[in-house]
Amino acid sequence: xxxxxxxxxxxxxxxxxxxxxxxxxxxxxxxxxxxxxxxxxxxxxxxxxxxxxxxxxxxxxxxxxxxxxxxxxxxxxxxxxxxxxxxxxxxxxxxxxxxxxxxxxx
Numbered sequence: 001x002x003x004x005x006x007x008x009x010x011x012x013x014x015x016x017x018x019x020x021x022x023x024x025x026x027x028x029x030x031x032x033x034x035x036x037x038x039x040x041x042x043x044x045x046x047x048x049x050x051x052x053x054x055x056x057x058x059x060x061x062x063x064x065x066x067x068x069x070x071x072x073x074x075x076x077x078x079x080x081x082x083x084x085x086x087x088x089x090x091x092x093x094x095x096x097x098x099x100x101x102x103x104x105x106x
Contacts, residue, residue: 004021017046018090019090021053021087027077039057040079044073044091045071045072046089046090047071047090048068051085052065052066053080054081054082057077058076067087
């Protein structure tokens with residue numbers, strides 16, 4: 001979807017995902033037309049294994065995540081791959097309960 005590759009494994013009531021964001025990916029360009037929201041409304045918690053992700057929230061705050069780095073991204077953001085290397089994120093989530101269970105409010 002949107003050029004993103006996702007491998008998912010269920011572990012009890014959670015999921016572990018390997019997400020590969022290609023060079024040039026930007027959520028607002030690649031996913032917004034498919035999803036229909038202004039910003040990504042998912043929380044992302046995990047480990048950035050390679051690449052560089054830049055996140056911008058609705059209030060203009062920008063966060064950079066450069067591998068290898070632990071990642072915690074709250075809902076309500078745009079995000080893109082910065083640089084010339086795909087970004088590989090190992091993500092843990094609890095489907096619709098991720099924000100509440102992990103307290104990721106902005």
